[in-house]
Amino acid sequence: MFLTRDIRRGRRPFTTVASKLPDHRPDLVERDFHAPLPNELWVADITYVRTTSSFAYTAFITDACTRKIVGWSVASSLTTQALPMIALQQAIATTPAARDGGRLVHHSDRGVQYVSLAYTDTLAEHGVAPSVGTVGDSYDNALAETVNGLYKAELIYSRTTWPSTSAVELATLEWVSWWNHQRLHEALGYQTPVEVEAAYDQAQTRTLVTT
Structure with a gap:
């Protein structure tokens, strides 16, 4: 069970640093996070976790329709390109539509981690359309911010301190599994993300059989 505790105050790191490179990616979402399928x-975003010595950083990629976390990563440094890339590669590896170049939009802020050449090339390679909001405006990536907030409330604030990045990573692994398989989401009619995903898969199978 994941519980909510008091929020710890103190120095906050910046998880969104605007890239100095020109960014011509459009905003394909325009604050509408409804996806029928x-x-x-x-939606992708990065948040931070305070540890006894420094900070850990967590990257999530969440499917807007099912609310399933399809990719995630934890790292001790925000500057490493591996943080969001591992989450992206995990999402692509477990999602047939992404591997097959299906119609898919990836929405993030304009942070430097998401504008890197390796990240944008990976999206392009799999036919995923990049979409971005503005820097520092939570409303432009509201669904991802909601996931971050629940992650903090349900897991991170359940402990007074986190001893290490490794401890955060292990606990995040367990929380993501709980979020996807056991947590009932009000936005999904009190179903779990995997239940919603399975229902869509079954409906698609029936459609293919009858056509």
């Missing part, structure tokens, strides 16, 4: 819209 799975694998049509992913």
Whole structure:
């Protein structure tokens, strides 16, 4: 069970640093995070966790339709390109629509981590359309901010301190599994993300059989 505790105050790191490179990616979402089908819209963001010595950083990619966390990563440094890339590679590896170049939009802020050449090339390679909001405006990536907030409330604030990045990573692994398989989401009619995903898969199978 994941519980909510008091929020710890103190120095906050910046998880969104605007890239100095020109960024011509459009905003394909425009604050509308409704997706009628799975694998049509992913939202991505990075949040931080205070540890006894420094900070850990967590990257999530969430499917807007099912609310399933399809990719995640934890790292001790925000500057490493591996943090969001591992989450992206995990999402692509577990999502047929992404591997097959299906219609899929990836929405993030304009942070430097998401504008890197390796990240944008990976999206392009799999036919995923990049979409971005503005820097520092939570409303432009509201669904991802909601996931971050629940992650903090349900897991991170359940402990007074986190001893290490490794401890955060292990606990995040367990929380993501709980979020996807056991947590009942009000936005999903009190179903779990995997239940919603399975229902869409079954409906698609029936459609293929009858056509």
